[in-house]
Amino acid sequence: MISSRSALASGPTDSAGLRSETVRSANLATVLRVLHFDGPTSRSEMVARTGLTRSAIGALVGELVRSGLVVERRAISDGSPGRPSPVASVMSEQNVALAVEVLVDSIGVAAVGLGGVVLHSFRIDRPRDRVSVERTIDDIIDAVGRVREQLVPSCRVIGMGVGVVGIVRRSDNSVSIAPNLGWRDVPFGAKLAASLGHEFPVLLANDADAAALAEVRRGAAMGIDDALCIWGEVGVGGGLISRGEPVTGASGFAGEVGHMPVNPDGRACQCGSIGCWETEIGEGSLLRRTGRPPDGGRAAVDAVLRDASAAVPGALEALAVEARWLGIGLSGLINVLNPSMVVLGGLFGRLHPLIARQLDDEIAHRALPSARAQLRVVPSSIGADAVLLGAAELAFETVLNDPLGTRDLRLVADGR
Amino acid sequence: MISSRSALASGPTDSAGLRSETVRSANLATVLRVLHFDGPTSRSEMVARTGLTRSAIGALVGELVRSGLVVERRAISDGSPGRPSPVASVMSEQNVALAVEVLVDSIGVAAVGLGGVVLHSFRIDRPRDRVSVERTIDDIIDAVGRVREQLVPSCRVIGMGVGVVGIVRRSDNSVSIAPNLGWRDVPFGAKLAASLGHEFPVLLANDADAAALAEVRRGAAMGIDDALCIWGEVGVGGGLISRGEPVTGASGFAGEVGHMPVNPDGRACQCGSIGCWETEIGEGSLLRRTGRPPDGGRAAVDAVLRDASAAVPGALEALAVEARWLGIGLSGLINVLNPSMVVLGGLFGRLHPLIARQLDDEIAHRALPSARAQLRVVPSSIGADAVLLGAAELAFETVLNDPLGTRDLRLVADGR
DNA sequence: GCGGTTTGTTCGTGATGACGACAAACATCG
């Protein structure tokens, strides 16, 4: 495998030298990451996994415990000989990320503990005319307040992750365009952070990207280094994972698979182009093919699914066409990115059981044999919380990269 | 930006702990990388760039000098006050990579010095019936011999990089399928390494991938973290760069953009699918549109370019169609990957001056405004040597990642 | 030739992990 740091001239960070502190920080991060992703782990297990010595692991875990991120429980003897190893685990309740999901008709907020546990959550349904930026921020603050009430007093908020139905420019935490909300070039991250008094960092992401992240970190694609998550509702979004990390692109727009041209002489897309993938596989398109109004929403889709399960001819045909176009677009992405797993979420996750066969056929026909050799296409395994969990992971990244860098200063003071 | 190591469970390498040696190795790599990519650099400049102290840089450069990778020349006083800083540079002639380019009608071999200098090269033209695996290996060994004769006696061969016209599985250095050569599932890397007596590592890559790497390391996309290189000849290949590193995909197939479906009801592709991008923009397609036989090769393409420059109507129209389809496919890739630069090489590089306008229009029409905001589309800046230079970079990676890991044992022995 | 400036070099210090010795905690067996 090729692996190198970026060439040069791209800023001082790239060619920065390493010092001893870097090592410590990286090792702390490694340990915390294991606990965050794999759950409670004994010290001896950590020795085996990291290759570090017992003494090093002891010191590292100790430091994490002192900083309030980790607890160690006395070992429960598991029957094997030898001295039992204490099990470290993350302090979920004391270290939480606030996750926010901004949809058109509702706003969800959750407190997610380190380790990925949803501790508390709250959802505000709202009429379609209540989607202005200010209203949205008000609603979020309201919901955040309610969620925070339920947290333990000693709890520390690590950060906030927000998944928005719209195209997000990650480089400056702004919403570039969100047609369904009527937003355009909104510095949403900055506004929200300001409204919250800059108490913690606020990170924005496209909802599909967030869901993809959740899927890779805690769902079907766990442990997969090259994955592709396609999220479909009204629009179609995607999250790309390469080398185990999300592909963001130059300004964080990567993954807008919905606007890949697949049918250059097809229907006009609301993005201004013609024959985007979204126009062929989006919710509206599926509904139209069954003779329903394209804005029927989830209820209408459920009706189609029921019809198809009952083998109603019109519905079956519509699904066949859907499968065909889904397969066409996927084949392109498979040839370009060679993922080892494709996760279908949202609409496509629900559709998958009904169209798996035809979808696989289409891919077998159109994708290069070599590119699809190791491929698995699976439905999303995380349910409704995918976006929230992904948004939380976004916020956790800070601590996971540098566990002590952002630690609570109080704890530093009396910790040693 | 999100950045994290791969989650877990993906092998011990991922969650490996760092030790002090790691720091040394990483810092040596940083210094060597600067010299390799930026050319001769003074010590004081290196201090500024890496953030390391003068003493550390001194020790690091010293170690690289002792290992025979680097020389230090006495500083030439540049007029500024203060003690002049000695300039370190890479020992190109003593540390070379052998680069090989396997095309249908010729085989090129070059000795590329560390730093990216082509020292010597040799090309064997061969009839189209001489493309068997064995013949090819014979020809390579022959050419390698001739090139090596010209190297200085103290020269050390770091490795061999091979760019092949075909789909390469990087995970095991094999050629999965190369239609133009008639190869299929050939463990070419292993065979070649064996024929060379396993003297050095042999790394395989698709020719477009190699060219893309060259473009990112030393060409138009130098310093760009998210780039996309589209290489067109008979087939269409692509190299994806994300976060400054090539995207390889699960088994190293990523970048087969030529087989992205763009026209589902279009022409049959030799890959078995229908309406692949390649069928619309490949050399054959361009020639067919001008009424020429599709296998006319480079000479025929040149004729088309001449016609277009002379504003012959048929040629202009053909180029317009070419530009349209090139734009359609590119727009999809831009929306999915959000690169900040697209480099057009091979056929497309030659075409670019003639179609730039129409291409930009098509992209403006089809790609999301946010995704193309920072985008530049440029022709390749490296000429005929792109594949060779990229193949060499592939081989250099070993040393650049761990400068002393592979050093000549002789030098270790008397070096200290 | 003298001061000012920049840079290489040397040496001591601090941080960090490896390693070995020892003690603690558990299971098994007699």
Add this chain to the structure above:
DNA sequence: CGATGTTTGTCGTCATCACGAACAAACCGC
């Protein structure tokens, strides 16, 4: 129930590596 073996935490020592300060060297300008 105690002896033994095994596994593991802890402590002290050592090696590695970068930092920082002091000093020397090499250049400029006057």
